[in-house]
Amino acid sequence: MRALVDFLLRDWLHADTLTERPRFADHSLETFAQVLDTCERIAREKYAPFNRLVDTEEPRFDGEKVILPQATHDAVKAYAASGMLSAAQDYEHGGMQLPYTVEAAANAFFAKASVSIGTGMLTTGNANLLMKHGTELQKTVFALNEFSGRWSGTMCLSEPQAGSSLSDVATKAVPDGDDFEAEPFGARYRLTGNKMWISAGEHELNENIIHLVLAKIPGPDGKLVPGTRGISLFIVPKKLVDAQGRLTGERNDVALAGLNHKCGWRGTTNTLLNFGEGRFPVRGGPGAIGYLVGRAGEGLRCMFHMMNEARIGVGMAATMLGMAGYEASLAYARQRPQGRPITEGGKDAAEPQVPIIEHADVKRMLLAQKAYCEGALALELYCARLVDESHTGTPEAAAEASLLLEVLTPIAKSWPSEWCLEANSLAIQVHGGYGYTRDFPVEQYWRDNRLNMIHEGTHGIQALDLLGRKVVMQGGAGLKLLATRVGETIQRAGQVQGLAEPANGLAAALQQLGAATKSAWATGVPEEALANATPYLQAFGHVVLAWIWLELGLAAKQAAPATDEQAARNAGLLAAMRYFHVYELPKIGAWLAVVSQREAVCREMQDSWF
Numbered sequence: 001m002r003a004l005v006d007f008l009l010r011d012w013l014h015a016d017t018l019t020e021r022p023r024f025a026d027h028s029l030e031t032f033a034q035v036l037d038t039c040e041r042i043a044r045e046k047y048a049p050f051n052r053l054v055d056t057e058e059p060r061f062d063g064e065k066v067i068l069p070q071a072t073h074d075a076v077k078a079y080a081a082s083g084m085l086s087a088a089q090d091y092e093h094g095g096m097q098l099p100y101t102v103e104a105a106a107n108a109f110f111a112k113a114s115v116s117i118g119t120g121m122l123t124t125g126n127a128n129l130l131m132k133h134g135t136e137l138q139k140t141v142f143a144l145n146e147f148s149g150r151w152s153g154t155m156c157l158s159e160p161q162a163g164s165s166l167s168d169v170a171t172k173a174v175p176d177g178d179d180f181e182a183e184p185f186g187a188r189y190r191l192t193g194n195k196m197w198i199s200a201g202e203h204e205l206n207e208n209i210i211h212l213v214l215a216k217i218p219g220p221d222g223k224l225v226p227g228t229r230g231i232s233l234f235i236v237p238k239k240l241v242d243a244q245g246r247l248t249g250e251r252n253d254v255a256l257a258g259l260n261h262k263c264g265w266r267g268t269t270n271t272l273l274n275f276g277e278g279r280f281p282v283r284g285g286p287g288a289i290g291y292l293v294g295r296a297g298e299g300l301r302c303m304f305h306m307m308n309e310a311r312i313g314v315g316m317a318a319t320m321l322g323m324a325g326y327e328a329s330l331a332y333a334r335q336r337p338q339g340r341p342i343t344e345g346g347k348d349a350a351e352p353q354v355p356i357i358e359h360a361d362v363k364r365m366l367l368a369q370k371a372y373c374e375g376a377l378a379l380e381l382y383c384a385r386l387v388d389e390s391h392t393g394t395p396e397a398a399a400e401a402s403l404l405l406e407v408l409t410p411i412a413k414s415w416p417s418e419w420c421l422e423a424n425s426l427a428i429q430v431h432g433g434y435g436y437t438r439d440f441p442v443e444q445y446w447r448d449n450r451l452n453m454i455h456e457g458t459h460g461i462q463a464l465d466l467l468g469r470k471v472v473m474q475g476g477a478g479l480k481l482l483a484t485r486v487g488e489t490i491q492r493a494g495q496v497q498g499l500a501e502p503a504n505g506l507a508a509a510l511q512q513l514g515a516a517t518k519s520a521w522a523t524g525v526p527e528e529a530l531a532n533a534t535p536y537l538q539a540f541g542h543v544v545l546a547w548i549w550l551e552l553g554l555a556a557k558q559a560a561p562a563t564d565e566q567a568a569r570n571a572g573l574l575a576a577m578r579y580f581h582v583y584e585l586p587k588i589g590a591w592l593a594v595v596s597q598r599e600a601v602c603r604e605m606q607d608s609w610f
Contacts, residue, residue, distance in 0.1 A: 001112065001323060002040060003569060005105050006033075008378055012555040013385050018099045021392045032102045035087075039106040042082055046075040047113035054116050054267030055444050059203070061259055066203045066269055075117045076205050079110065080149025085120050089131075094147060100391075104316060104384035108377065111320035115448055116267030121313040122200060126153025126212055128309060130235070133294040133302045135186050141245045142210050142235055151208040155310070156195040156236075156273065157303065164461055166300065167227045171195065171215040171275060173234060173290060183291065184243045190287025191215050191236060192276035194257070197455070201271030202238075202256040208247065209238040211254065213275065213290060214299050233299035234290030236275065240282070253288040255279040264447035308405075310456045311413035312383055318452040319376040322420025325427030325445040326369040332431055332440070333357035333366060356430070365430050369423040370572070371580040375545045376416035378552055383412045400481060407470045407478035408544065410462040415541035417452035418459065424449050463533035466540060468526065471517055479517065486510055486547045493550050496557055498574070502550055502581040509543050509585055512592055519596040531603040535591035546585045553577040 009015040015032060018024045050071035057069045079085070087103045089095025110119045127146040130138050145151045162168035171193025181187045191213060195201075202209070213236045216224045224230065240250045257272040276287035294302045337353040356362045386408070389401035424446040428435035435442045453459045471479045486506065493503035520529040520536065552573050561567035593599075 011559045040109045043109040043113035046078045051114035058266045059269040086147035100387045101384045111317045123153040125309045152206040153210045156213040160196045173215040185291040187292040191290045198271045211236040231299040233293040233302045236290040251280040253280045314456045315412040315416045316380045318416035318420045321449040322373040322423035325424040329427035329430035365426040367579045371576040372419040372423045410466040411541045414462040421449045463537035467533045516592040516595045528598045532595045536595045539588040539591040549577040549580045
């Protein structure tokens with residue numbers, strides 16, 4: 001995988017050009033390589049050997065604390081010591097001022113080694129949000145202690161009765177006394193309510209846990225405002241701290257109500273938390289103490305800054321789980337003898353068996369995995385490159401990058417979550433019956449990956465976001481920009497031998513996607529347009545990945561190989577590109593047909609008919 005990462009960063013994304021910008025001027029391809037080397041080593045030594053252990057030794061609560069294997073403690077400590085929690089932060093904040101492109105590539109090694117142990121993605125996202133929306137003291141005390149690894153962070157959105165429907169959030173925050181605005185950390189509130197599906201919500205891996213909690217502030221009549229209006233964001237530490245970041249010795253009223261026992265990702269605690277239930281009463285009144293982040297009523301705006309980062313992280317996790325399964329099934333196929341080649345005269349039982357990788361159908365399954373996983377990795381790193389462009393590019397380039405990232409984020413989260421899961425299923429199939437046993441790791445990869453279609457916005461929510469908001473915002477400006485970028489690739493590829501045919505196929509697919517988008521909204525009735533949002537998401541994602549693969553095909557054609565390994569790499573990339581365009585891209589026809597027709601069967605189906 002390292003060779004592929006190097007190719008993507010160097011030959012395709014040209015990460016070296018980032019060092020020409022003032023923020024990254026101290027870096028070079030050599031320093032980027034050192035970061036990748038360090039992370040690859042830590043992942044190999046502290047994560048990979050314990051991936052099965054953390055799956056079988058699930059977190060448990062002994063009545064006082066959550067117990068995790070020592071290997072998890074060691075891995076989290078090693079990750080924090082590497083500096084990766086604050087990799088992209090300013091030097092003055094203890095960071096490396098590393099491009100997010102390189103940070104994302106480096107974190108990929110950990111996701112592949114053991115996604116279940118984790119890398120502190122939520123902690124980094126939590127701290128990044130505070131650096132953008134918090135007060136100076138909130139940044140200094142909470143964010144910087146998270147970046148150092150001293151404390152960890154969570155994101156608390158979902159509630160048992162509401163799930164993904166943030167309009168139905170019922171957690172309540174009331175001002176804590178008449179002088180609630182005099183608190184040095186920001187306006188102080190008392191929170192009561194419940195939050196569900198909180199990853200890393202309770203553990204002993206760090207000194208403190210900093211929860212970012214969505215809650216509603218009651219109106220003048222004491223009632224909660226319906227809908228998302230009135231939702232605010234609060235810092236709710238597990239243990240209370242003073243203005244110097246020292247623990248006061250007092251526990252906040254945040255209590256573990258239970259651990260969720262999951263299909264996969266068993267190494268990460270997943271919790272139901274009760275806020276303000278009275279188990280740990282705080283002096284001064286009932287409720288958990290929380291500090292307002294940003295302005296009242298703007299909690300969702302602040303939180304979505306964190307969620308967009310998390311969605312790219314989820315896409316990368318799904319990608320690397322797929323990659324782990326692909327590499328395992330490739331190694332198995334190369335050494336597993338079974339069957340004989342089909343020749344003109346039929347099979348000769350007297351001949352020795354051949355490795356199953358010699359069979360065309362096994363090659364098909366391996367090619368599909370390669371196309372899904374390597375294409376998804378390229379997509380995630382491309383989105384990471386857009387993040388860097390939006391932060392450090394010229395004003396015009398930054399604006400374009402931000403707009404393009406808005407459109408691609410639902411794809412970056414959802415496409416790997418669906419198709420790298422399919423890659424894991426194919427990895428099991430390559431192993432045959434052995435793949436369905438715990439003797440091989442591929443069944444765990446599938447279980448771990450199945451979560452990614454659900455968390456940080458389910459597949460259906462991403463689809464609604466894409467068709468209902470992203471492709472129509474600003475008069476369709478984001479979709480037009482993406483079409484322009486794809487068109488530029490098509491034009492370049494059309495002039496290269498061997499790439500004209502896939503370029504023409506992509507041009508037709510892009511036209512088909514644009515026509516379906518218009519047809520979906522032809523009546524202007526959201527209910528009609530959005531009933532088939534998920535097929536639209538699938539088709540949109542396949543068009544994007546066909547574009548990414550055409551880009552990789554161009555890069556492979558242009559990269560002069562210096563070794564036999566590089567020549568084989570280039571040939572493999574071109575074969576995967578061909579596979580995706582021939583086997584996968586044609587699938588969009590069926591998906592877009594129901595979108596264009598505004599097929600009503602799913603919308604009109606009645607409960608009693610089931």
